[in-house]
Amino acid sequence: KNAHGQVLIQASNLQHPVLKAVQVHAYEAMYTAELESRQQFFYPPFSRLIRVVFKNKHEHIAEEAAHHFCNGLHTYLGKYLSGPSQPVVNRVRNQYIWEVLLKIPKDAQFLQQSKYLIQQQMLILSQHKVYRSVHIIPDIDPQ
Incomplete structure (x- = not known):
């Protein structure tokens, strides 16, 4: 349960903000950025x-x-x-x-x-x- 594992992520853009947030374990920042983007483009949960x-x-x-x-x-x-x-x-x-x-x-x-x-x-x-x-x-x- 408490063992550490390895995560492999396949991506076409290694500079994507989500990947950068995952690398430094900044999950709240990633969530906030995604929510702001969804609001800007009127995607769920805003529609x-x-x-x-x-x-x-x-x-x-x-x-x-x-x-x-x-x-x-x-x-x-x-x-x-x-x-x-x-x-x-x-x-x-x-x-x-x-x-x-x-x-x-x-x-x-x-x-x-x-x-x-x-x-x-x-x-x-x-x-x-x-x-x-x-x-x-x-x-x-x-x-």
Whole structure:
């Protein structure tokens, strides 16, 4: 229990502030810096994240559906929208992937309204002949 061990960390940037804090055991400083960064960029715990994924065997259809989705939400949620964009792994099992990220204020009523608007936009897309084949996956608080 009290034995010391070795920790190996793989990193692309050895000068990253988190690595420097870990090296000198400055965990509170690391936590504070991370929290400040999350507040500045409106990430949890200062917001709720909703990721909406669009998958289709045709890349242009998945992309168009994601853009159409964003355009439909822009009036109400425009300042909370990020994307659409392709994830790093943008094709799985012959399905092209596009995604949209929403950073929603933690207010419960606003979150419910946002979920409703997202559902409505998904319904609109499902009724559009071209986008019926697009698999749309909303993910609340993704990991």
